[in-house]
Amino acid sequence: MSTDQPTPVLKLGWEEWIALPELGLPALRAKIDTGARTSALHATEIETFGPSTKPRVRFTVHPVPGQDHPLIPCSAEVVDRREVTSSNGESEMRYVIRTPIEVGGQSWPIEVTLTDRRGMTSHMLIGRQALGDTITVAPSERFCQPELSYDVYASARLRKSAPNRTLRIAVLSRENNFSTRRLVEEGEKRGHVVEVIDTSRCYMAINTLAPEVHYDGTRLPRYDAVIPRIGASVTQYGTAVIRQFETLGTHCVNGSTGITASRDKLHAHQILAGQRIGMPSTAFAASPKDTSNLIGLVGGAPLIVKLLESTQGKGVVLAETKKAAESVITAFRGLKANFLVQHFVKEAAGEDIRCLVVGGKVVAAMKRTGAEGDFRSNLHLGGKAVVARITREERDTAVRAARAFGLNLAGVDLLRAESGPKVLEVNSSPGLEGIERASGKNITGLLYDHIESRVRPAPAKPRRSSRRTSG
Numbered sequence: 001m002s003t004d005q006p007t008p009v010l011k012l013g014w015e016e017w018i019a020l021p022e023l024g025l026p027a028l029r030a031k032i033d034t035g036a037r038t039s040a041l042h043a044t045e046i047e048t049f050g051p052s053t054k055p056r057v058r059f060t061v062h063p064v065p066g067q068d069h070p071l072i073p074c075s076a077e078v079v080d081r082r083e084v085t086s087s088n089g090e091s092e093m094r095y096v097i098r099t100p101i102e103v104g105g106q107s108w109p110i111e112v113t114l115t116d117r118r119g120m121t122s123h124m125l126i127g128r129q130a131l132g133d134t135i136t137v138a139p140s141e142r143f144c145q146p147e148l149s150y151d152v153y154a155s156a157r158l159r160k161s162a163p164n165r166t167l168r169i170a171v172l173s174r175e176n177n178f179s180t181r182r183l184v185e186e187g188e189k190r191g192h193v194v195e196v197i198d199t200s201r202c203y204m205a206i207n208t209l210a211p212e213v214h215y216d217g218t219r220l221p222r223y224d225a226v227i228p229r230i231g232a233s234v235t236q237y238g239t240a241v242i243r244q245f246e247t248l249g250t251h252c253v254n255g256s257t258g259i260t261a262s263r264d265k266l267h268a269h270q271i272l273a274g275q276r277i278g279m280p281s282t283a284f285a286a287s288p289k290d291t292s293n294l295i296g297l298v299g300g301a302p303l304i305v306k307l308l309e310s311t312q313g314k315g316v317v318l319a320e321t322k323k324a325a326e327s328v329i330t331a332f333r334g335l336k337a338n339f340l341v342q343h344f345v346k347e348a349a350g351e352d353i354r355c356l357v358v359g360g361k362v363v364a365a366m367k368r369t370g371a372e373g374d375f376r377s378n379l380h381l382g383g384k385a386v387v388a389r390i391t392r393e394e395r396d397t398a399v400r401a402a403r404a405f406g407l408n409l410a411g412v413d414l415l416r417a418e419s420g421p422k423v424l425e426v427n428s429s430p431g432l433e434g435i436e437r438a439s440g441k442n443i444t445g446l447l448y449d450h451i452e453s454r455v456r457p458a459p460a461k462p463r464r465s466s467r468r469t470s471g
Ligand SMILES: Nc1ncnc2c1ncn2[C@@H]1O[C@H](COP(=O)(O)OP(=O)(O)OP(=O)(O)O)[C@@H](O)[C@H]1O
Pocket: 280, 304, 306, 310, 311, 312, 313, 314, 315, 316, 342, 343, 344, 345, 346, 348, 350, 351, 352, 375, 376, 377, 378, 413, 415, 424, 425
């Protein structure tokens, strides 16, 4: 709107339909009361969270008076906390938030106090402070502006009518690295509340009726979604924490089962083979007596010997001859290390393809080329990455591999073999830096698109019983 054009005067009656779009409330019946100074919104489960320098408040709104459903979780920045005396003369300390109100095609920010107005006929009260010069109130009239309907809360439609609902998201990570910072930055840019939770500092109350996750002496709140970024060194504990969130019904971008299976190279290859997904022929044996047969199973030398716990290519060895393979295997056995042997896909020539799969789609792919003379293409070992064009078969393979582990976010690594794409591994915490740089795409944003589509809309289906169960 241009500034030199005066805003038309808006006439409001004593009752109007309004929207608070940033809170995900597309329709509310509000009472306009010029006798009251402050505005108030009916909210329950009001709790503050976040850094003390920039506190936020989380609350639940029941937009339809007298009904338990729908139930909209909201959050907003706290702008003040003040004592408010309500019409019944009782005073109360309330949190104050600032959010745009929409009515009659106009929108302006108002301050709203949060309070439990249960039992009141109106769940929103608009006081004179929220009414600027361009508003006239006709106290004897009602619905001077277009009427809305609570029907917008029916789940299928809320997706459209409340696209901006703030989500509360936990990034489970122990590291303050590029990926973690991007997840926070991008989430906050979209108005979400993103908290980084150090996985190893979570502790759990494991019980049937009230499973909980605790952190720093308090119980963690209910998150809309959890983004696991579990380091390889804490897989077991990290997946236990994720399982706990799963028990609570929180949407976890990657589930504990998929993470666990993808981390164990043997298990992962068994799953891929079970789904008929292309992979280099792979074998494993525990007894030294079988070394020679084992080498034969993958087609003889040259072959790859890989530590099961390897990451960043550090435990991956190329044995050029049968003799070399035997001595590497003997050496690994001597160290009681777990390993597998694998056919060496020579024609890949030190290159692999990282496909980034988000929500069942390949959103970007890059070709990684190893440092001069290295058969390993890991970027940590000095490899280079450029954006890659992938074939339809490669795309399908990557999507199926991510699906085999139920991962909504996965880095699927492929080798280009003569007989088609071969999956090397499926990463459940793929780094975002290399792929965003190589592709020039906002991959983190695409991940949030996916999370938003999975988590919104929030309202549960109305149940016959009005009693709510704690969970
Ligand atoms: N069977 C194979 N044939 C040819 N090259 C291979 C084979 N296995 C691994 N490589 C090369 O070695 C690199 C590292 O292997 P892999 O990804 O299995 O190990 P990792 O230690 O798990 O690494 P990451 O950090 O990617 O998890 C691969 O990116 C690939 O370039």
